[in-house]
Amino acid sequence: MYRFNLDDNYRHKGLRKKLVELLKSKGITNESVLEAIGQVPRHFFFETAFTEHAYEDKAFQIGEGQTISQPFTVAYQTQLLEIARREKVLEVGTGSGYQAAVLAYLGARVFTIERHKKLYERARALLEAMHVHHVRHFYGDGFEGLPAYAPFDKILITAAVPEFPARLMEQLKIGGYLVMPFGTGDVQKMQRLTKIDDNKFEKEEFDDFKFVPMLKGKVY
Numbered sequence: 001m002y003r004f005n006l007d008d009n010y011r012h013k014g015l016r017k018k019l020v021e022l023l024k025s026k027g028i029t030n031e032s033v034l035e036a037i038g039q040v041p042r043h044f045f046f047e048t049a050f051t052e053h054a055y056e057d058k059a060f061q062i063g064e065g066q067t068i069s070q071p072f073t074v075a076y077q078t079q080l081l082e083i084a085r086r087e088k089v090l091e092v093g094t095g096s097g098y099q100a101a102v103l104a105y106l107g108a109r110v111f112t113i114e115r116h117k118k119l120y121e122r123a124r125a126l127l128e129a130m131h132v133h134h135v136r137h138f139y140g141d142g143f144e145g146l147p148a149y150a151p152f153d154k155i156l157i158t159a160a161v162p163e164f165p166a167r168l169m170e171q172l173k174i175g176g177y178l179v180m181p182f183g184t185g186d187v188q189k190m191q192r193l194t195k196i197d198d199n200k201f202e203k204e205e206f207d208d209f210k211f212v213p214m215l216k217g218k219v220y
């Protein structure tokens with residue numbers, strides 16, 4: 001059993017407002033994305049001892065050697081996805097569940113996969129406790145995607161992708177976007193692939209980011 005402290009008070013709301021202003025000043029323009037960051041309580045995704053860090057624009061440890069992405073990174077990737085309500089979105093790398101909650105806030109039907117059993121279980125329990133609907137959690141290897149639920153309108157990878165993720169590209173709808181940080185070096189290039197046809201993709205490149213690596217297989 002988990003015990004979550006789901007208290008969201010005026011102080012937290014004030015800190016979120018400031019965070020939204022900061023993200024605007026860093027170049028995030030999409031109003032719905034800014035509203036989502038302003039509404040989803042990021043401190044719920046932190047251990048109680050660390051909630052004071054929740055509204056800094058920083059990545060933070062969530063256990064199992066993994067991190068909750070920096071708010072700027074979440075906003076940046078979400079903005080590139082151009083989410084419309086009811087879209088089917090596959091997220092690889094559930095981690096804390098924060099990004100999944102932001103996508104759900106935007107009205108997406110979210111399918112999220114995590115390879116660490118403990119993180120998968122915790123994020124699932126937390127989003128349930130928060131009454132975040134339309135997020136389905138899966139424990140597995142994101143390289144495989146979720147063929148049974150494909151195709152997806154959008155795919156988001158929140159770990160550094162070492163090679164083109166062929167199975168995921170197959171599971172994308174024609175016209176859909178796949179957003180991922182790509183590369184094996186110290187930093188990765190944010191890329192957006194648009195599926196033009198079954199075997200044809202267009203690639204756009206954006207800024208550099210630092211993600212934890214996308215790894216094969218599951219961890220118990």
Ligand code: SAH
Nearest residue numbers: 068093095096098099114115142158214215
């Ligand atoms: N989206 C997360 C950020 C998580 S960091 C959040 O909002 O908190 C990246 C996550 O990807 C880690 O939890 C890591 O365990 C997971 N991951 C790495 N490789 C994976 C794979 N092949 N399949 C599924 N999850 C993976």
